[in-house]
Amino acid sequence: MLELQHIKKIFNPGEITQMSLFEDFSLTVSDNEFLSIVGSNGSGKTSILNIICGSIPIESGGVYIGGKDITNLPEHKRYRRIGRVYQNPAQGTCPNLTVLENMSLADNKGKSFNLTSGINRKRTEFYRMELSQLGLGLEDKMDLKVGSLSGGQRQAMALLMTTLTPIDFLILDEHTAALDPKTAEIIMNLTNKIVIEKHITTMMVTHNLRYAVDYGNRIVMMHKGGIVLDKSGDKKKDLTIQELLGLFNQISIECGN
Amino acid sequence: MTTFIDLCIGTLIQGMIYALLAYGIFITYKILDFPDLTVDGSFPLGAAVTAILINKGINPFLTLPIAMVFGAIAGLCTGLIHVRLKVRDLLAGIITMTALFSINLQIAGSNMNIINKDNIFDLIPMGSLSISYRKLIITVTLTILIKIALDLYFKTKNGLLLRGVGDNANLVTTLAIDNGKIKIRGLIISNALVALAGCMVCQESQSYSSTMGTGQMVFGLTAVIIGITIFKHFSFIKGTTAAVCGSIIYKLCIQFAMQMGLEANLLKILTAALLLVILVFGTFGKKKRGALNA
Amino acid sequence: MKKIISLTIALILTLTMAVSFAGCNKNSVPVIGIAQYGEHASLDNCREGFLQGLKDAGLVEGKDYSIDYQNAGFDDSISIQIAQSFAAKNVALMCGIATPSATTCFAAAEDKNIPVVFSAITDPVLANLDSGNVTGTSDKLPISAQLELIRNMQPDAKVIGIIYTTSEQNSVSAIAEYQSVAGNYGFTIEALGITAQSEVTQAVDTMISKGVDCLSNLTDNTVVGVLAGILEKTNQAGIPVYGSEIEQVKLGCVAAAGIDYYQLGIQTGAIAAKILKGEAKASEIPYETISEYGIYINTPSANNLGITVTSDIAAKAVEQG
Numbered sequence: 088m089l090e091l092q093h094i095k096k097i098f099n100p101g102e103i104t105q106m107s108l109f110e111d112f113s114l115t116v117s118d119n120e121f122l123s124i125v126g127s128n129g130s131g132k133t134s135i136l137n138i139i140c141g142s143i144p145i146e147s148g149g150v151y152i153g154g155k156d157i158t159n160l161p162e163h164k165r166y167r168r169i170g171r172v173y174q175n176p177a178q179g180t181c182p183n184l185t186v187l188e189n190m191s192l193a194d195n196k197g198k199s200f201n202l203t204s205g206i207n208r209k210r211t212e213f214y215r216m217e218l219s220q221l222g223l224g225l226e227d228k229m230d231l232k233v234g235s236l237s238g239g240q241r242q243a244m245a246l247l248m249t250t251l252t253p254i255d256f257l258i259l260d261e262h263t264a265a266l267d268p269k270t271a272e273i274i275m276n277l278t279n280k281i282v283i284e285k286h287i288t289t290m291m292v293t294h295n296l297r298y299a300v301d302y303g304n305r306i307v308m309m310h311k312g313g314i315v316l317d318k319s320g321d322k323k324k325d326l327t328i329q330e331l332l333g334l335f336n337q338i339s340i341e342c343g344n
Numbered sequence: 345m346t347t348f349i350d351l352c353i354g355t356l357i358q359g360m361i362y363a364l365l366a367y368g369i370f371i372t373y374k375i376l377d378f379p380d381l382t383v384d385g386s387f388p389l390g391a392a393v394t395a396i397l398i399n400k401g402i403n404p405f406l407t408l409p410i411a412m413v414f415g416a417i418a419g420l421c422t423g424l425i426h427v428r429l430k431v432r433d434l435l436a437g438i439i440t441m442t443a444l445f446s447i448n449l450q451i452a453g454s455n456m457n458i459i460n461k462d463n464i465f466d467l468i469p470m471g472s473l474s475i476s477y478r479k480l481i482i483t484v485t486l487t488i489l490i491k492i493a494l495d496l497y498f499k500t501k502n503g504l505l506l507r508g509v510g511d512n513a514n515l516v517t518t519l520a521i522d523n524g525k526i527k528i529r530g531l532i533i534s535n536a537l538v539a540l541a542g543c544m545v546c547q548e549s550q551s552y553s554s555t556m557g558t559g560q561m562v563f564g565l566t567a568v569i570i571g572i573t574i575f576k577h578f579s580f581i582k583g584t585t586a587a588v589c590g591s592i593i594y595k596l597c598i599q600f601a602m603q604m605g606l607e608a609n610l611l612k613i614l615t616a617a618l619l620l621v622i623l624v625f626g627t628f629g630k631k632k633r634g635a636l637n638a
Numbered sequence: 639m640k641k642i643i644s645l646t647i648a649l650i651l652t653l654t655m656a657v658s659f660a661g662c663n664k665n666s667v668p669v670i671g672i673a674q675y676g677e678h679a680s681l682d683n684c685r686e687g688f689l690q691g692l693k694d695a696g697l698v699e700g701k702d703y704s705i706d707y708q709n710a711g712f713d714d715s716i717s718i719q720i721a722q723s724f725a726a727k728n729v730a731l732m733c734g735i736a737t738p739s740a741t742t743c744f745a746a747a748e749d750k751n752i753p754v755v756f757s758a759i760t761d762p763v764l765a766n767l768d769s770g771n772v773t774g775t776s777d778k779l780p781i782s783a784q785l786e787l788i789r790n791m792q793p794d795a796k797v798i799g800i801i802y803t804t805s806e807q808n809s810v811s812a813i814a815e816y817q818s819v820a821g822n823y824g825f826t827i828e829a830l831g832i833t834a835q836s837e838v839t840q841a842v843d844t845m846i847s848k849g850v851d852c853l854s855n856l857t858d859n860t861v862v863g864v865l866a867g868i869l870e871k872t873n874q875a876g877i878p879v880y881g882s883e884i885e886q887v888k889l890g891c892v893a894a895a896g897i898d899y900y901q902l903g904i905q906t907g908a909i910a911a912k913i914l915k916g917e918a919k920a921s922e923i924p925y926e927t928i929s930e931y932g933i934y935i936n937t938p939s940a941n942n943l944g945i946t947v948t949s950d951i952a953a954k955a956v957e958q959g
Contacts, residue, residue, distance in 0.1 A: 166520040181511035184504070192508050195501055196519045202497075205504035249518070350726030358719060445833070454805035457741050459766035475749035549718045550745040553738055554805045556714040563715075598719060608711030609677065 089116040089256060089288070094138060094148035096131075108134055108312045112148070120319070121282055121289045123299035125331075126309030127339050132292045135309075136258050139290075141165045152256065167197065170249035170287075172242070174261040179245025182234030186225060186244065189233055190214040193248035217247055221277060239270030243277060250281050257282065259291040263298070271295075275302060296331050306331075310338040353476050355599045359592030360483040361548060362563065364541035366571070366587035367494060368534040369564030374572065374583060376510040376530045378426075381437035381561055385444025386418040386535040388557040390542025392452035395552035399456065404464045407543055415539020416532045418444060423528030441557075448554050457551035464547055479548060486544070490537070491584045506530050538564075559612075566619050567591040573626030594618075667704045668730030668914060673720045673743050675736035676712035678859055679885045680777075683899035684735050684757050684906070691907015695915075703730070703914060710739060721746035731755060731910055734774075737765050737808075744772050753913050753920035757906040758899065760808035760857075762925050773923040775906045777857065779882060780931040781815050783895035784854060785823040787933060788880055791893060791945055792852060797828050799850035801841045801868075803860040804831040812856045838864045839871065846875045853879040855886060855894075865889055878943045887934040887958040892945060894934045902928050934958045 096109040108131050116122055126132050137143040139150060141162040149158045157165055173179055180189050191206045194214075211229070219226040221243045225236075233241060242262060249257065259278065263271035279302050282289045293299055299306050305319035306326065316334060318326055365387065372380040390411035397407050418440055426436035470478050497503040509516050509526040516523040538560075546552045571590025575581040601614050672688070674681055689705070697703055706729065710717035721742040724732050732747055732754045734740030740756035744767060747754050756774030759765055767774070788795065800816060802809040813829050820827045828850055830841050838861055845853060853872060855862060865881075869890045872879050881891035884898055905926060912918050935955040940947050947955075 161522070163517045163520055163522045166518045171518050178512070178514055181508050181515060183511045184507060188504060188507075191501075192504055192515075193519065200501040200505045200521070202500045202502055205499050205501045347727050350728075351723060354719075354722035354726050358715075358722070362715075449805055453807060454810070455737065455765075455807045457766055459741065459744060460769075545715075545718075548745075549721075549742055551738070551741045553714050555712075559713070595719070598716065599723065602708065602716075602719065602723060608709040608713065608716055611711060611713070611716060 090151040092149045095146040121303035122305045123303045130309035131312045168255040170254040171258040172262040176238040176241040180233045187229040196252040257287045257289040359595040360487045361544045363588040363591040366567040366591040368538035370587045371534040382422045382440045383538045384557040385441035386415045387542040387560045390539030391546035391552040392448045394543040394546040395456040396452045398458045411539045411543035412536040416536040419531035419535030423531040427524035671724035671729040672707045672733045673739040675739040680899040684903040687900040687903020688907040691904035695911030771920045773920045776927045787895045795851035797850045799828045799845040799853045809858045892940040
């Protein structure tokens, strides 16, 4: 379970460009929830993710995972049980390492990076199986440098790598936004499959209202650092795109988007 | 004919010793993507430590690991300054290099030679083989041993992590590893090798000078770039092999220029021209892009 | 296409290199390899003197010897490669001008037992070049003579300022000697160390503010390199500068009791000639210091600073002004 309690966040404090994003923001995500966050530009969607992961500091407030206070934990320590997929497919993999090397690296998360062989021969078959399930032909490209793959293939790999080792929390940061519609569809299906199979609590920020409606069991709409809509379970199922779009347009017009 | 062979052997010896320096720069510049100027200071550091220890009667073989330890400490300093004090990579290296200038002077003064003392080339028993062949065999052996050690290291999980940090430091963070710690590790290994190169140069030329580090970063960079560019299309050639070849080729070019009667003053412009030619023909200079071929 | 071009160029280069390496030393005339550490007035004078010294000893260039002159441009790795190529070419004799070049020459020559003759080394014992198949000439500064000269020209002076480079061993030893004998002439030495040419002008300012009566130069390459800048400031402040050799006096120093590097070179050439003729081995010849030092005066500079050159000095001195 993830809790954001009374978060206060000000960008560029003390300078001309000072902007207060969150005054007293709180959000709780329960176990096994698949939460979609939508909202206008600048509403704070991505900032929530960054605050959870520790990439940006906060003025006051607390972040708790499973009851444990991680507010003061450095970024890399938070990622022990958190996985993250970024919008830019290039950020989720190492371009100059091969597919096999990337998978080996991700597979070793949480274990010691000692002087034993980097690539575990016994696991190679397992990686091949996992990659073949993506349906992108990556299982035949294991010795190819990741930099020569397409954006969609890299993003699929990033998703797979993030969930290769057990994590409590998956963060998806507009991870289909940079892909073409067909590839985005593939990645979304994959995401859903992995989340359901591995029972990972997930938080997805997206611009695609349809995805927000079709996938997951909870939806939150943000505007100017506050929550304007929060539906989960059955209430979410009844929500239609029309209603969502209407509310979205309303807040967008408000802040001039 | 023997002149030709002797010249080749001499150049090869230089190429092999300086290949150790090229290894170090290969690690920081190519793998970690960190332009490390510490080497202009850690190179003479290795030589200074070697000169003073040999003059004090310490076994010349011991100076090799000791020089490496000193180099490692220099790399550690740069790493800490960069990671903990958040100083930019180039500046962190400059700070350490500048400090090392004074430190080297304190260790062994401005010049020191070890002419009347034994060095490792004197002490390794090789029968009646002439000194040039002895030096050749020893330097080639050392360079190849280190190359094998590095290649094996990069195949391990630890080595893979180092390569990962240079490629995508963010990804390493999401693997719950402090990428700063890994960068420091790379700097330590690199500068240990550079100091080892300094140690070998001191033993081979039997002298140390506090200014011998000037321009070594440029040399190392040129050697690495030459090697990588030339062997770009042969993907089975490892980066370490390319570094050794680059070092040898560069030393050959210098020797060639001297044979042709090029004035020493013009040697630096030759280096610049060489680097430019290699870069243009190798398109190595283009910025690394994460290829997003849709 | 690019690949073909680059491969062709590489091939041509390799062939040319091989040919150039092989084509050396076709002649049977003994080769003298001169390794000079860098281009510098004193070192250049030394080399020219060396060549003259060989001629003075009766040797004919082209018949008895040929010269292979290499300049290391103050770069230590190039200095090493020069020495090694001399050894590979089996030169008959190596001449190393300045300590770094002499040291690398000796290291490279040891195995083949090629004689090494050095010049312009201040302390050959400290440089470990006093035994083995090596000999040469030392350019140790005649410090007592310099102090005597200053005392004669400025009877009331008390403090002599000296700027030196901390990383030049010769300078550091010279400072130590200055400080030990200055008292005998009633002087105290104000020594200021610098690490780079860019610091020299500020060092001069410091000296002037400390009220030194005059400056004295060592054969310190870094400081001497900016002599013009130094003189501009000292002339303005009315402080005379004493040089350490002719070139500096020509440039505007009031006087110097110093070495003529050309003469030093001639002495060195004479030693080399002896070895080439087979009259003696390098190991048998002890190194020589320059016995004669010269006094050089720049009268116009001296007069501008209010120093009158007494007749007995003028008689001993060689005018350079």
